[in-house]
Amino acid sequence: MITSLIRRAIQAGFVIFAMTLIVFIGVNVIGNPVDILINPDLNQAERLRVVESLGLDRPLWQQYLSFLHGLAQGDFGDSFVYSKPALDVIVERLPATLELALCAMLIAIVVGLPLGLYAGLYPNRVSSKIIMTGSILGFSLPTFWVGLMFILLFAVQLGWLPSNGRGETELLFGARWSFLTADGLAHLFLPALNLALFKTSLILRLTRAGVQEVVMQDYVKFARAKGLRENRIIFVHILKNLMIPVVTIIGLEFGSLIAFSVVTESIFGWPGMGKLIIDSINLLDRPVIVAYLMMMVVLFVSLNFIIDICYTLLDPRVRLDGKG
Amino acid sequence: MTTYVTRRSFHASVMALLAATAFCSPAFAQEAELRIGMASPITSLDPHEDSNSPNNATSRHIWDSLINRGGSAENKPQLATEWEIVDDTHWRFTLREGVKFHDGSAFDAEDVVASLIRARDKESQAFASYTRTIKSVTAEDAHTVVVETTGPDPLILNSLSRIRIISSEFADAPVTDFENGPAAFGTGPFKLVSYKPGDRVELVRNEEYFDGPADWSKVTLRQVPDEGGRLASLLAGDLDVIEALPAEGVDRVEGNSNLKVIRGKATRIVYLGMDVARDETPFVTAKDGSPLGANPFKDARVRKALLMGMNREAIVDRVMSKNGTVAHQFVAEGFFGHSDEVEEVPYDVEGAKALLAEAGYPDGFALTIHGPSGRYLNDSEIVQAAAQMLTRIGIDTKVEVLPWSVYSSKYSDGEYSLFLGSWGVNTGEVSNPAIAIVAGRDAEKGLGRYNGGGIDVPEINALIEKAASTLEDGEREQIQRELSNLIFNETWLLPMHNESVVLGAKKNIDFAPRADTYTLAYEIHDNTK
Numbered sequence: 092m093i094t095s096l097i098r099r100a101i102q103a104g105f106v107i108f109a110m111t112l113i114v115f116i117g118v119n120v121i122g123n124p125v126d127i128l129i130n131p132d133l134n135q136a137e138r139l140r141v142v143e144s145l146g147l148d149r150p151l152w153q154q155y156l157s158f159l160h161g162l163a164q165g166d167f168g169d170s171f172v173y174s175k176p177a178l179d180v181i182v183e184r185l186p187a188t189l190e191l192a193l194c195a196m197l198i199a200i201v202v203g204l205p206l207g208l209y210a211g212l213y214p215n216r217v218s219s220k221i222i223m224t225g226s227i228l229g230f231s232l233p234t235f236w237v238g239l240m241f242i243l244l245f246a247v248q249l250g251w252l253p254s255n256g257r258g259e260t261e262l263l264f265g266a267r268w269s270f271l272t273a274d275g276l277a278h279l280f281l282p283a284l285n286l287a288l289f290k291t292s293l294i295l296r297l298t299r300a301g302v303q304e305v306v307m308q309d310y311v312k313f314a315r316a317k318g319l320r321e322n323r324i325i326f327v328h329i330l331k332n333l334m335i336p337v338v339t340i341i342g343l344e345f346g347s348l349i350a351f352s353v354v355t356e357s358i359f360g361w362p363g364m365g366k367l368i369i370d371s372i373n374l375l376d377r378p379v380i381v382a383y384l385m386m387m388v389v390l391f392v393s394l395n396f397i398i399d400i401c402y403t404l405l406d407p408r409v410r411l412d413g414k415g
Numbered sequence: 416m417t418t419y420v421t422r423r424s425f426h427a428s429v430m431a432l433l434a435a436t437a438f439c440s441p442a443f444a445q446e447a448e449l450r451i452g453m454a455s456p457i458t459s460l461d462p463h464e465d466s467n468s469p470n471n472a473t474s475r476h477i478w479d480s481l482i483n484r485g486g487s488a489e490n491k492p493q494l495a496t497e498w499e500i501v502d503d504t505h506w507r508f509t510l511r512e513g514v515k516f517h518d519g520s521a522f523d524a525e526d527v528v529a530s531l532i533r534a535r536d537k538e539s540q541a542f543a544s545y546t547r548t549i550k551s552v553t554a555e556d557a558h559t560v561v562v563e564t565t566g567p568d569p570l571i572l573n574s575l576s577r578i579r580i581i582s583s584e585f586a587d588a589p590v591t592d593f594e595n596g597p598a599a600f601g602t603g604p605f606k607l608v609s610y611k612p613g614d615r616v617e618l619v620r621n622e623e624y625f626d627g628p629a630d631w632s633k634v635t636l637r638q639v640p641d642e643g644g645r646l647a648s649l650l651a652g653d654l655d656v657i658e659a660l661p662a663e664g665v666d667r668v669e670g671n672s673n674l675k676v677i678r679g680k681a682t683r684i685v686y687l688g689m690d691v692a693r694d695e696t697p698f699v700t701a702k703d704g705s706p707l708g709a710n711p712f713k714d715a716r717v718r719k720a721l722l723m724g725m726n727r728e729a730i731v732d733r734v735m736s737k738n739g740t741v742a743h744q745f746v747a748e749g750f751f752g753h754s755d756e757v758e759e760v761p762y763d764v765e766g767a768k769a770l771l772a773e774a775g776y777p778d779g780f781a782l783t784i785h786g787p788s789g790r791y792l793n794d795s796e797i798v799q800a801a802a803q804m805l806t807r808i809g810i811d812t813k814v815e816v817l818p819w820s821v822y823s824s825k826y827s828d829g830e831y832s833l834f835l836g837s838w839g840v841n842t843g844e845v846s847n848p849a850i851a852i853v854a855g856r857d858a859e860k861g862l863g864r865y866n867g868g869g870i871d872v873p874e875i876n877a878l879i880e881k882a883a884s885t886l887e888d889g890e891r892e893q894i895q896r897e898l899s900n901l902i903f904n905e906t907w908l909l910p911m912h913n914e915s916v917v918l919g920a921k922k923n924i925d926f927a928p929r930a931d932t933y934t935l936a937y938e939i940h941d942n943t944k
Contacts (some may be wrong), residue, residue: 122820126827127819127823129540130466130540130543133540133861134543134544134859134860134864135858135861135866137542140538141538141539173458173590173612174459174461174464174539174590180612180752181611183613187614202805239643246647246648246651247651253653254647254651255637255639255645255648255651255653256614256615256639257611257653323887357639357644358644359644360614360639360641360644360648362611362638366613366640367613371818372822375820378659393458
């Protein structure tokens with residue numbers, strides 16, 4: 092397991108290296124950050140001064156080298172836009188995104204897994220058919236539309252929940268969290284539900300397909316023949332065996348929830364990272380883009396690693412070192 | 416038993432009543448909260464770090480300036496009570512006495528010196544256009560400051576209205592100190608409670624504000640860039656005022672008995688620029704694609720035909736959903752340099768065709784119009800509408816729209832033949848857009864930086880330089896009027912429209928929108944009180 096961890100860390104290092112190169116070149120291909128960032132009223136001398144202070148006057152390869160140099164000391168550089176360390180800008184918004192993603196994933200699992208199990212075990216019941224039809228809506232309706240509908244229904248018409256923003260927060264582990272206050276939870280509910288909708292349908296359908304496949308297997312038939320209780324058959328023999336693809340999807344989707352929930356974040360005015368990265372790309376704020384993408388690479392690599400550990404727990408035949 | 420009301424007892428009871436009401440009314444105002452939905456996020460709370468509208472509007476809640484810039488771009492006293500011109504390059508300001516910072520320390524001349532110099536020397540150079548003429552700032556005594564300029568600067572009052580005065584104690588403080596840090600206080604009408612980046616700024620009333628306390632005890636500036644989300648929050652009652660009410664929400668807000676639409680004129684002008692410099696311009700050809708052999712935009716008749724061919728009323732009415740007014744020159748009536756002698760070119764398809772024929776293009780020609788997308792209100796739609804209208808007068812027009820990050824440098828460097836541009840006239844004077852987009856390009860002097868059409872008219876250049884060094888207001892206004900005449904009667908630019916400020920608000924909100932589009936809680940009043 093240790094060697095596997097090391098190997099992955101090295102792989103991640105390569106990915107990050109390649110990514111920083113791509114971003115550095117990419118940003119310069121899109122446009123000149125100077126034209127976007129600098130006040131249009133400035134004269135030539137003032138412009139030069141700013142360009143110099145941002146370090147954009149040097150050739151690209153020099154900028155890249157000094158970036159690598161800073162990186163070696165844990166410094167991602169200062170954001171062009173916010174004039175603060177890029178990492179601080181991102182970390183400020185990390186808790187908001189993290190709790191939203193966790194909450195959405197929790198809803199998706201708690202709702203999707205049991206319903207999928209049910210629909211798989213009893214595929215001919217009317218209720219199962221309703222569930223399956225509902226799940227089609229769940230992943231075919233566009234997120235932004237559902238989000239606006241949620242707001243119109245629950246906030247504007249019924250007035251039950253707040254329409255927008257993060258609400259009150261409470262300090263925990265040095266970060267501010269919404270889920271610790273009632274007001275924060277009320278603000279969290281709609282965006283989390285909005286994000287969860289698609290993931291729920293995905294998990295639901297995946298679980299159902301898995302159940303239908305596993306139910307046919309000889310060991311399930313044998314368990315039944317042995318006279319085991321239905322609960323044991325479902326939760327040990329069936330569930331455990333269909334979890335591998337489900338866990339994979341949960342892991343990857345969790346990553347994408349953290350990295351790419353831009354639409355929901357902007358509709359609900361949720362001050363998370365998704366909105367930040369889009370703004371940064373529009374403003375060509377290179378340090379933030381680079382730091383953000385590096386964090387995402389690390390995130391996805393760690394998630395994959397966690398998923399692999401889950402595999403070994405679920406299926407004793409899987410060995411981390413064997414496959415890599 | 417009878418009681419006699421003597422004159423004395425009557426007076427006493429009236430006085431008691433008055434005293435009681437006087438005590439009651441502030442208590443009455445104490446429970447008022449205002450939540451404003453801002454359309455664009457702020458990038459920093461450091462008032463000197465970055466100069467953009469949302470930042471500057473936010474900083475005005477917490478910090479004051481020497482000069483108070485009013486809603487129609489007029490200069491009024493704020494921390495300076497009066498000022499005088501000592502000579503061409505020296506201005507003396509008398510500071511208000513008895514003003515205190517939120518932390519209790521007294522405001523004096525040292526704070527002014529430190530703030531102006533900090534804004535001038537900051538690495539970001541965000542306020543350079545306002546501070547570049549400041550040579551030195553000296554405190555004559557605790558309440559008198561002399562500002563020396565590098566040359567005669569008629570716009571110094573406007574410039575000083577942009578620079579917030581911080582406590583001299585924090586002149587060297589980094590950005591983070593102003594964001595929930597020790598330096599986050601000023602002399603302004605509100606005190607900072609907390610700043611949550613990308614989300615909100617929470618403020619409470621400064622009860623000791625020199626100009627009297629605000630109507631609102633608590634103010635929240637929410638940043639809600641998403642149009643749908645902002646509108647929904649207003650409809651749901653989570654926000655009291657929202658900026659930039661989206662056009663599709665106007666009907667809904669007007670139809671709601673608790674809400675209303677507030678409209679005002681902004682100073683942003685949207686225009687089409689033309690390449691008038693090159694002998695052959697890259698995106699204009701004959702209709703069959705062969706080279707035209709000349710640049711038609713060099714002919715004033717062609718430029719006027721283009722303007723005549725565009726139904727700008729329709730663009731304002733349909734594309735902009737009435738959130739704008741047709742423009743004929745840089746600034747609307749009432750602003751500095753507006754001229755009554757600028758000809759208002761009407762929409763006239765036949766007239767436009769006749770002008771084209773007269774200029775030697777009876778069959779028109781073909782061109783590509785360029786524009787940004789998502790930068791200005793309905794920018795790509797405006798370009799498309801203009802293209803259709805030009806096609807109607809015989810100019811086959813193709814449209815190319817690019818993201819701002821790609822477009823911005825290309826249009827200002829003059830790569831296009833016909834292009835959409837826009838300028839926020841932030842001094843309220845004609846000279847401001849003229850310097851940037853009409854003056855002949857001169858990097859040294861900072862002239863014509865956004866002159867994407869390559870306009871270079873000696874007469875205009877001379878007037879622009881003259882306006883920049885004339886201190887006397889009447890004379891300067893006359894120069895700027897002439898400037899308007901020269902630019903627009905020769906159609907060097909095609910003025911399209913001025914954007915409007917459109918806000919959605921609860922019925923009880925009274926607010927006169929400002930030309931600079933700032934939504935200032937101090938100027939918002941509750942009409943039920």
